Amino acid sequence: MVTFESLRERQDGIAVVGLGYVGLPLAVHLSRHFKVTGYDVKPDRIRELTAGKDRTLEVSESDLSEADIHYTANSEDIRRCRLIIVAVPTPIDAYRIPDLGPLRSASSAVGKVMSRGSVVVFESTVYPGATEEVCVPILEKESGFHLNVDFTAGYSPERINPGDRLHTLDKIVKVVSGSDAATTRLLSLVYGAVVQAGVHPVSSIRVAEAAKVIENTQRDLNIALMNELSMIFDKMNIDTTEVLQAAGTKWNFLPFRPGLVGGHCIGVDPYYLTFKAESLGYRPEMILAGRRINDNMAKFVAERAVKILINAGKQVRHSRVAVLGLTFKENVPDLRNTKVVDIISELNTFGVDVLVHDPIADPAEAKAYYGLELQSLNGMAPVDAVILAVMHNAYVTMGLSQIAGICSNGRPIVVDIKGAFSPSEAAEKGIRYWRL
Numbered sequence: 001m002v003t004f005e006s007l008r009e010r011q012d013g014i015a016v017v018g019l020g021y022v023g024l025p026l027a028v029h030l031s032r033h034f035k036v037t038g039y040d041v042k043p044d045r046i047r048e049l050t051a052g053k054d055r056t057l058e059v060s061e062s063d064l065s066e067a068d069i070h071y072t073a074n075s076e077d078i079r080r081c082r083l084i085i086v087a088v089p090t091p092i093d094a095y096r097i098p099d100l101g102p103l104r105s106a107s108s109a110v111g112k113v114m115s116r117g118s119v120v121v122f123e124s125t126v127y128p129g130a131t132e133e134v135c136v137p138i139l140e141k142e143s144g145f146h147l148n149v150d151f152t153a154g155y156s157p158e159r160i161n162p163g164d165r166l167h168t169l170d171k172i173v174k175v176v177s178g179s180d181a182a183t184t185r186l187l188s189l190v191y192g193a194v195v196q197a198g199v200h201p202v203s204s205i206r207v208a209e210a211a212k213v214i215e216n217t218q219r220d221l222n223i224a225l226m227n228e229l230s231m232i233f234d235k236m237n238i239d240t241t242e243v244l245q246a247a248g249t250k251w252n253f254l255p256f257r258p259g260l261v262g263g264h265c266i267g268v269d270p271y272y273l274t275f276k277a278e279s280l281g282y283r284p285e286m287i288l289a290g291r292r293i294n295d296n297m298a299k300f301v302a303e304r305a306v307k308i309l310i311n312a313g314k315q316v317r318h319s320r321v322a323v324l325g326l327t328f329k330e331n332v333p334d335l336r337n338t339k340v341v342d343i344i345s346e347l348n349t350f351g352v353d354v355l356v357h358d359p360i361a362d363p364a365e366a367k368a369y370y371g372l373e374l375q376s377l378n379g380m381a382p383v384d385a386v387i388l389a390v391m392h393n394a395y396v397t398m399g400l401s402q403i404a405g406i407c408s409n410g411r412p413i414v415v416d417i418k419g420a421f422s423p424s425e426a427a428e429k430g431i432r433y434w435r436l
Contacts, residue, residue: 325390
């Protein structure tokens with residue numbers, strides 16, 4: 001089997017399969033200590049990285065230029081590596097059922113080229129049991145090898161927080177597990193070489209899988225509670241943000257905030273756990289209730305915006321509403337599973353003409369994914385209302401007055417989903433303002 005010494009001395013290499021938000025930062029960190037091959041199925045992505053550019057903005061140009069990584073779209077290049085780390089997306093389909101297609105494809109590709117004595121590690125978020133029940137059988141079938149005889153497997157869940165420059169890969173404790181004790185020790189040494197925060201070995205792959213999937217499920221449920229409270233307080237004409245600020249003065253009050261829950265983690269991972277639970281005959285009531293609340297927040301925001309237009313004496317049909325921000329998160333260009341599109345769709349059902357702006361989203365991706373044409377700020381006016389959906393730094397710099405200035409059809413209306421500004425500031429500036 002591959003050893004830490006052979007990896008450290010660069011006699012054996014490490015392959016990272018999938019060079020997205022998770023795989024690329026991992027490959028860059030590993031390349032400072034080991035010989036690394038970065039594989040992705042998209043030739044455009046390989047050309048981009050070879051040219052020193054990263055559209056995800058997770059790795060700086062300087063770090064990318066200093067990284068000694070062999071980028072390739074040819075799976076045959078994985079043969080030279082005996083530690084293979086799979087970091088591909090695990091989305092859900094239109095019916096909110098786990099889509100293991102990318103994971104199955106990656107397992108098949110790896111199985112075809114892996115050598116005897118290899119270790120294959122998975123970082124993709126899955127339900128407990130998926131690595132051993134889905135991935136390992138594919139590896140065995142394609143390679144003709146047997147687990148814990150000819151190769152071993154591991155699971156070390158990713159904990160990347162896109163756009164977070166504080167909690168980077170090297171500063172977050174890494175959970176590691178292996179199909180045998182020797183593999184767990186090897187992974188502890190490899191990840192320990194790049195993760196300053198240290199590693200946390202666990203007894204089995206299933207424990208590691210379960211730990212990952214509940215991290216985001218817990219966060220999802222807490223946000224769902226805040227979202228439900230915000231809807232209750234809205235009916236009582238109470239400002240939710242002020243309530244949370246007051247409650248937050250107690251030492252043990254958790255600082256969660258209401259908002260849209262999209263992206264490829266929090267809005268997706270709970271469905272992996274509920275899928276597995278239901279396959280075992282258990283219906284997880286609390287988790288699914290939280291998902292229902294969070295999935296419906298876009299509809300609530302859109303309907304609230306329509307009510308504000310009506311109360312302002314505006315004709316809803318053919319009113320013009322500017323939506324600022326389309327990505328799933330501030331200062332991140334990722335459009336996957338963004339819930340802003342649900343706001344847009346709901347407004348469209350009322351006959352509202354929606355104009356969308358995002359300073360960092362790829363216009364081609366917005367068109368391809370959602371059929372949306374991104375607008376320039378100068379080309380949006382006049383509009384009847386502005387919905388501040390994603391608080392990119394560019395909007396922070398603009399400030400409330402400039403954002404409200406996009407409205408030129410009477411008194412400005414600003415719907416602030418992120419609660420970035422305050423009602424008192426809006427009142428001073430003569431802005432009709434509502435925040436979630």
